[in-house]
Amino acid sequence: MSAEFILRAVSWVRDYDDRLVATAVVAAVLYVAARILVWATRRGIKDERRRYTVRKVIRYSSLVTFLVVALGIWAQRLQGLLLIMGATGAGLAIALAPVLVSMAGWALITWSRLYQVGDRVQIGTVIGDVVDIGLIRTTLLEIGNWVGADQLTGRTMVVANAAVFKDPVFNYTQGSPYIWDEFTIPVAYGPKWEQAQRVMLAAIADYSDEIGPAAQASMQDLPGASLVGVPETRPQVYITVTEHWVACTLRYVVHARSRRTVKHRLQTQVLKALAKEGIEIASPALTVVRYPAERTWRNDP
Numbered sequence: 001m002s003a004e005f006i007l008r009a010v011s012w013v014r015d016y017d018d019r020l021v022a023t024a025v026v027a028a029v030l031y032v033a034a035r036i037l038v039w040a041t042r043r044g045i046k047d048e049r050r051r052y053t054v055r056k057v058i059r060y061s062s063l064v065t066f067l068v069v070a071l072g073i074w075a076q077r078l079q080g081l082l083l084i085m086g087a088t089g090a091g092l093a094i095a096l097a098p099v100l101v102s103m104a105g106w107a108l109i110t111w112s113r114l115y116q117v118g119d120r121v122q123i124g125t126v127i128g129d130v131v132d133i134g135l136i137r138t139t140l141l142e143i144g145n146w147v148g149a150d151q152l153t154g155r156t157m158v159v160a161n162a163a164v165f166k167d168p169v170f171n172y173t174q175g176s177p178y179i180w181d182e183f184t185i186p187v188a189y190g191p192k193w194e195q196a197q198r199v200m201l202a203a204i205a206d207y208s209d210e211i212g213p214a215a216q217a218s219m220q221d222l223p224g225a226s227l228v229g230v231p232e233t234r235p236q237v238y239i240t241v242t243e244h245w246v247a248c249t250l251r252y253v254v255h256a257r258s259r260r261t262v263k264h265r266l267q268t269q270v271l272k273a274l275a276k277e278g279i280e281i282a283s284p285a286l287t288v289v290r291y292p293a294e295r296t297w298r299n300d301p
Contacts (some may be wrong), residue, residue, distance in 0.1 A: 026069050034062040052117050053110060053133075060135060098162060102136045105161030109133060114164060115171050120150075120256050123159050124167035137161060149260035172256040176218040178211075178233070181254045183267060185274070186245040188282040193246040196279050197237045200250055203273035204266050208235050208252070215253045245282030 037058045045051040108114060110133070115121045119130050120143065128140025129152070142155040172179060187196045201208075215233040233253045240247040250270065254262045274281065 023070050027066055030062045030066050034058055056133065057110065098160070099136060101162040101165065102160050105164045106133065106135050108164060109138070109161060113174075114169055115174065119174055120172035122168075122170040122172075123163050126157055126159055128157055131156070134161075149263070150256070151260055175222045176215075177256050178215045178218055178253050179256050179259070180251060181259055181263060182249050182251040183263060184240075184247050184249045185270060186242075186282040187248050187274075188245055188280040190280070192277070192279045193239075193248075195277065196246075196248050196274060197239070199273050199277050199279060200237050200248060200270050201235060203269045204235055204250070204252065207262070207266060207269075211253060211255075244284060 038055050041051050041054045041058070045054060115130055115133075117130050117133060121128070121130060121140070123138075123140075126140065127143040127150075129143065130138060131141055132139040138159050138161060140157045140159060142153045142157050143150055145153050145155075147153050185196070185200065187193045212233055219231055219233060235250060235252040238249045238251065240249065250266070252262075252266065271281075
C-alpha cells in the first residue's frame with residue numbers, strides 16, 4: 001500500500017515538474033520573440049507614435065498568449081479551480097466590469113487610432129497631452145485649469161480608457177495640428193472703423209505669410225477635405241455692431257500648441273498698428289447727469 005502511494009507520488013511530481021518546465025520554456029520563447037519583434041519595430045518603423053503603439057500591442061499579445069498556453073498546460077491540474085471560477089464567474093464579471101470596459105477602450109483607442117501618444121486631446125472636461133496609453137488607463141499632462149489659455153500646468157492626470165465610451169473625445173492635433181483662434185478689438189464709432197480692418201490684416205501679414213502655406217497643405221490632408229472643401233486659412237476680420245463700439249474680430253489659424261504665444265504676438269502687433277494710425281480703441285463710458293439740472297440762464301427782468 002505504501003509502495004503504491006510512493007509510486008503515485010513520484011509520478012505526480014514528475015508530471016508536475018514537466019508542466020513547470022513546459023511553462024518556463026513557453027515563457028522564455030515568448031519573451032525572446034517579443035524582444036526580437038520590438039527590436040525589429042525599432043529598426044523598421046520610423047514614426048515614433050506608430051512604433052510606440054506596435055510595441056504595446058506586441059507586449060500585451062505576448063502576455064495573453066502566455067496565459068492561454070499556460071492554462072492549456074495546467075488544464076488538468078486546474079480542473080477544480082476552473083469549476084470554482086465558473087461558479088463565481090458572474091460575480092467576477094460584475095466586479096471586474098470597469099476593468100474589462102477599460103480594456104475594450106484600449107482596443108478601440110489602439111485600432112481606431114482615436115488618439116496617440118503626443119496628441120493633445122480633451123476627454124470629457126479633461127484636457128492634456130497624451131504621454132502614455134496603458135491597457136487600463138491613459139496618462140495626460142494637464143492643460144489649462146488654473147493656468148490661462150492652452151498651457152501645461154505640470155501635473156499628470158490619469159483617465160480610465162472606459163471614458164471613451166461615455167464622454168466625447170476632442171483631438172487637437174490628429175489629421176492637422178492647426179486650429180482656428182480669434183480675438184476682438186473694440187473700435188470707436190467714427191470715420192476710421194473701416195480703416196481698422198485693413199490695418200489689422202496688414203499688421204499680421206508677416207504671420208500670415210509664415211504659417212499660411214503649411215496650414216493650407218495640412219488642411220488639404222484632412223479626411224474628407226475633397227468632399228467638404230479645404231477650409232480658408234487666410235486671416236479674416238469680421239465686424240459686429242454693438243451699442244458702444246464696432247467689434248472687429250480677427251480670426252486666424254494657429255498651431256494647437258502655440259495658441260497663447262501667437263495670440264500675444266498678434267495682439268501686440270495689432271495694437272501698435274492701430275495706435276500708429278490714430279485709430280481709437282473704445283471702452284465703456286459712463287455719463288453722470290445732475291438732477292435737478294443746473295440752470296444756465298437768467299430770468300428777464
